[in-house]
Amino acid sequence: VLLAYDVNRPLFSKKANCNELLKEQALSILDKVGMLDQAYVSVLTLSGGMRQRVALARTLIQDKPIILMDEPFSSVDAITRHKLQQLSSVLFSNKTVLLVTHDPLEALIMGHEILLFPIKSAFNPKSPQSQLSVEPLVSLPKPSSLPPRLIGDELSDYHGQLMRIMQAQL
Template sequence: MSAVSINNLAITFDKQVLFKELNLSVPFGYWVALLGRSGVGKSTLLRAIAGLEKNGIQQGNINTQGKIAWLAQQDSLYPWLSILDNVQLKEYLTHRKTKETKQRAESLLNAVGMTAHLDKACYQLSGGQRQRVALARTLMQDADIILMDEPFSALDAVTKLQLQNLSRQLLADKTVLLITHDPQEAIRLADQIYILQTHLDTKDISFSQPAILSEPIHLQGNAPRDLHQATLWQLQQQLFNQLIGKDENAL
């Protein structure tokens, strides 16, 4: 049994078929990256897995085993709440904050390197610091499956690397489905990579055909990986070629 299982899925958005007969299986405890160009439908698929895109599903089914948490590109911190209350957001909204939940939030903020910033307001935090708080909030939910929608794409190169490493460390025992358009990020973090591609219909260049999922690419070694190995550089180039080569008319 898989943590996430998608069978014969078809999704339509704004009268356009994004996916048709899509199948995907995510093993327990794996990091799986869905790599694709902007507009191919990656985020829509993630929303469907989270149960937030039900109206567009025309056929098929999605099965998940365990509690789901979401880590998005936008940190979505509430500026009128303290950093601690942002991490305890569920407990805050349900009036279930306790001494224990506060201690757990503080421990998680320490784990993501934010202990020195607890007294700051959210607007005083940098983009990387805000995403660290968002990561702590995700960990606070103690979910089994983490859906990550390009959570590092808005960060500078150094901060991105730090947050990638930290996330891989703190979510090592979770099942993670990572949406990204960056081949390097997919190679550094994932156990398996799938490429989500589409190409223009040759009869009507204004209409894109449904996206197709590649066969899985299995990566060896422990993540996060350093990309100094020649084989990983070659794989990165291969992924770029696959992303570009089958969709040249979209450039």
């Protein structure tokens, strides 16, 4: 779409002859993620947190009902991570989101349903007979507050359960 499809190009070209409606939608989404002032700069000049916000904008502009987020907050500092988690919770509140993370606390802060898959799997992608088991090891109930959740007693209890299960796998 209009958002940085080539890492060497700016988010938008001021001279680009593009559909004004699409451009308005893209600018609106960039505004939502706090990147409107960077709309015409090269992606190469953006910080890691800014690039993550642009990635959220790219996802939003596609307007898909199901979103896969694979370690979306892993490469940013704690403050940026918290801001991006809050922003994602608001912007994706009407979507189905599959968040993949290796951080059990992040899963609890962001997730509605937590699925823990076994660390060791017999799946071999090179073998046609091999099958990946999609049965989760444990499914915890949804904590009472909406994401992103603050760390409290309930979240601490769930975190302890997850850590015990994960340690037992080692």
